[in-house]
Amino acid sequence: MSTARTPEFQLNDWVQHRSREVDAALNRLLPKATTRPATIHKAMRYSIFAGGKRMRPALLLAAAEACGGGIKPALPLACAIECIHTYSLIHDDLPAMDNDDFRRGKPTNHKVFGEGIAVLAGDALLTQAFEIAAGCDAWPRYSHRDLVLEIARASGSLQLIAGQVADLEGEGRDLSVAELKYIHERKTSALLCASVRLGGMSANCTPAQLKALTDFGYNVGLAFQVIDDILDVTQTTEKLGKTAGKDVAAQKATYPRLVGLDKSRKIAAQLTKRAFDALKPFKGRAIALEALAHYLLHREH
Amino acid sequence: MSTARTPEFQLNDWVQHRSREVDAALNRLLPKATTRPATIHKAMRYSIFAGGKRMRPALLLAAAEACGGGIKPALPLACAIECIHTYSLIHDDLPAMDNDDFRRGKPTNHKVFGEGIAVLAGDALLTQAFEIAAGCDAWPRYSHRDLVLEIARASGSLQLIAGQVADLEGEGRDLSVAELKYIHERKTSALLCASVRLGGMSANCTPAQLKALTDFGYNVGLAFQVIDDILDVTQTTEKLGKTAGKDVAAQKATYPRLVGLDKSRKIAAQLTKRAFDALKPFKGRAIALEALAHYLLHREH
Numbered sequence: 001m002s003t004a005r006t007p008e009f010q011l012n013d014w015v016q017h018r019s020r021e022v023d024a025a026l027n028r029l030l031p032k033a034t035t036r037p038a039t040i041h042k043a044m045r046y047s048i049f050a051g052g053k054r055m056r057p058a059l060l061l062a063a064a065e066a067c068g069g070g071i072k073p074a075l076p077l078a079c080a081i082e083c084i085h086t087y088s089l090i091h092d093d094l095p096a097m098d099n100d101d102f103r104r105g106k107p108t109n110h111k112v113f114g115e116g117i118a119v120l121a122g123d124a125l126l127t128q129a130f131e132i133a134a135g136c137d138a139w140p141r142y143s144h145r146d147l148v149l150e151i152a153r154a155s156g157s158l159q160l161i162a163g164q165v166a167d168l169e170g171e172g173r174d175l176s177v178a179e180l181k182y183i184h185e186r187k188t189s190a191l192l193c194a195s196v197r198l199g200g201m202s203a204n205c206t207p208a209q210l211k212a213l214t215d216f217g218y219n220v221g222l223a224f225q226v227i228d229d230i231l232d233v234t235q236t237t238e239k240l241g242k243t244a245g246k247d248v249a250a251q252k253a254t255y256p257r258l259v260g261l262d263k264s265r266k267i268a269a270q271l272t273k274r275a276f277d278a279l280k281p282f283k284g285r286a287i288a289l290e291a292l293a294h295y296l297l298h299r300e301h
Numbered sequence: 302m303s304t305a306r307t308p309e310f311q312l313n314d315w316v317q318h319r320s321r322e323v324d325a326a327l328n329r330l331l332p333k334a335t336t337r338p339a340t341i342h343k344a345m346r347y348s349i350f351a352g353g354k355r356m357r358p359a360l361l362l363a364a365a366e367a368c369g370g371g372i373k374p375a376l377p378l379a380c381a382i383e384c385i386h387t388y389s390l391i392h393d394d395l396p397a398m399d400n401d402d403f404r405r406g407k408p409t410n411h412k413v414f415g416e417g418i419a420v421l422a423g424d425a426l427l428t429q430a431f432e433i434a435a436g437c438d439a440w441p442r443y444s445h446r447d448l449v450l451e452i453a454r455a456s457g458s459l460q461l462i463a464g465q466v467a468d469l470e471g472e473g474r475d476l477s478v479a480e481l482k483y484i485h486e487r488k489t490s491a492l493l494c495a496s497v498r499l500g501g502m503s504a505n506c507t508p509a510q511l512k513a514l515t516d517f518g519y520n521v522g523l524a525f526q527v528i529d530d531i532l533d534v535t536q537t538t539e540k541l542g543k544t545a546g547k548d549v550a551a552q553k554a555t556y557p558r559l560v561g562l563d564k565s566r567k568i569a570a571q572l573t574k575r576a577f578d579a580l581k582p583f584k585g586r587a588i589a590l591e592a593l594a595h596y597l598l599h600r601e602h
Contacts, residue, residue, distance in 0.1 A: 037466040087424075115397035117466065120462050122424070123427065127456055127458070130449055131449075131457060134449035134450045138446070148431055148434075148449050152428055152432035156425060156428045157341050162338050169338065
């Protein structure tokens with residue numbers, strides 16, 4: 001991970017420490033690889049521990065910190081979000097969808113376990129997310145109902161799944177910038193938004209803080225996806241850890257394709273500025289969130 | 302539907318009335334078919350309104366009645382369970398799993414909408430179930446946490462999904478009766494059990510009532526599946542509304558294959574007796590549940 005803006009704050013150390021905590025929590029919360037039927041638990045764990053950057057958990061834990069909360073109540077929610085993210089990757093990679101053979105430099109779930117088990121491993125991780133969210137400690141201002149609804153809405157047919165549907169239907173077709181934005185808002189912003197909101201909820205945040213986190217998550221999410229589009233055309237498969245140039249090959253609508261590379265970079269920078277502006281009310285307590293946003297804008301893979 | 306044991310109680314009327322209520326509630330709770338992206342909502346609704354028998358909602362509402370509860374607080378939970386059931390059918394029917402072209406006499410979801418959308422429609426219904434369960438009214442004795450955990454556990458990798466995995470892995474292989482029972486407990490009993498337990502919870506039932514409903518659901522579930530096995534070898538495709546003789550063709554382990562038809566019928570009868578015994582503490586208030594159990598044992602499709 002690249003270095004953060006603020007010299008005193010070491011994003012690398014911060015992220016590494018959190019990633020270890022998230023991995024340990026996921027290891028505790030998921031059924032063991034030997035639990036019957038072992039195949040499904042091996043498949044769930046294969047994708048969960050496939051070297052993901054834990055970006056959503058990091059954002060969630062950083063949002064909790066910004067609201068004065070600790071890591072403990074935020075951890076299960078970070079795990080729930082990572083389960084949702086991983087399920088969506090497993091299903092998106094299926095031959096009937098994006099048909100990806102590699103993800104983070106490793107064979108995709110269905111290449112290792114077969115399509116049937118890959119569908120079920122995704123289903124199981126989606127279900128596990130709700131079991132984890134409903135099973136975690138709740139706080140006075142936010143109930144389990146709030147937490148479960150937050151996850152369900154962000155990942156349901158009006159958000160995360162809507163994005164994937166629109167993405168599938170947009171393949172090989174000319175999309176407008178508005179249509180592309182619709183896809184990005186749903187495929188990426190929805191879950192990033194839910195991540196930082198859940199972090200805030202775990203810290204028993206105020207309604208004003210929740211609003212600020214929503215604005216931050218929405219804009220970081222859009223920026224993240226614009227950059228993903230940019231990296232697909234500017235980076236190699238090796239560096240990305242997934243097949244590069246796929247969007248171009250599939251004639252997918254992307255920001256670089258629709259508005260050019262320079263304008264795409266400007267849009268990403270503008271969205272990140274909006275994200276930073278959203279953090280102003282935290283007056284310096286959102287240092288990890290700020291550093292993460294910087295990393296997201298300047299990342300190279 | 303066949304007639305019930307008690308002459309005064311008309312199961313047909315009871316079920317028809319409840320089915321209409323469940324259909325109306327599902328229609329209210331699911332996004333409209335025109336809501337963007339329309340494809341996914343059409344696909345969700347196609348399978349939800351494909352003529353299912355609403356057996357799980359019926360059991361849930363009957364359990365609520367047995368505990369003195371009304372239909373209103375039980376209805377959203379009945380819809381949530383039907384969403385889970387329907388999602389599992391859509392995914393089970395996929396080419397990578399059971400590869401079924403027909404379900405209830407209609408083309409399966411992926412035959413109409415394609416595999417990609419069918420995977421997503423299943424995902425969306427699974428997610429919708431939790432949104433509905435978390436969004437419904439809660440009761441003093443049972444919180445949203447209880448309701449969501451009940452659904453998540455019954456449909457997770459240790460229960461419903463475990464059953465499908467074991468089923469997939471058992472194809473073309475000789476299974477023991479114990480292995481077959483393991484599959485049936487998970488593929489069918491788990492969700493039927495959760496259905497009646499949620500019905501009880503919606504009626505704010507006592508712990509003793511919850512225990513009785515658990516025993517009832519477990520045994521009815523096993524009986525239901527043994528009968529499904531029996532019907533596959535004794536009925537026609539037309540009457541079943543799905544391809545008959547598939548289990549035999551796929552050399553699937555079934556009760557008739559492992560222990561013969563007569564013994565299978567005896568096992569089903571014995572399980573139903575245990576289910577009836579579980580209802581004794583309700584002292585005549587579980588009249589709809591009893592009638593449903595009779596119907597399940599004597600059904601012909």
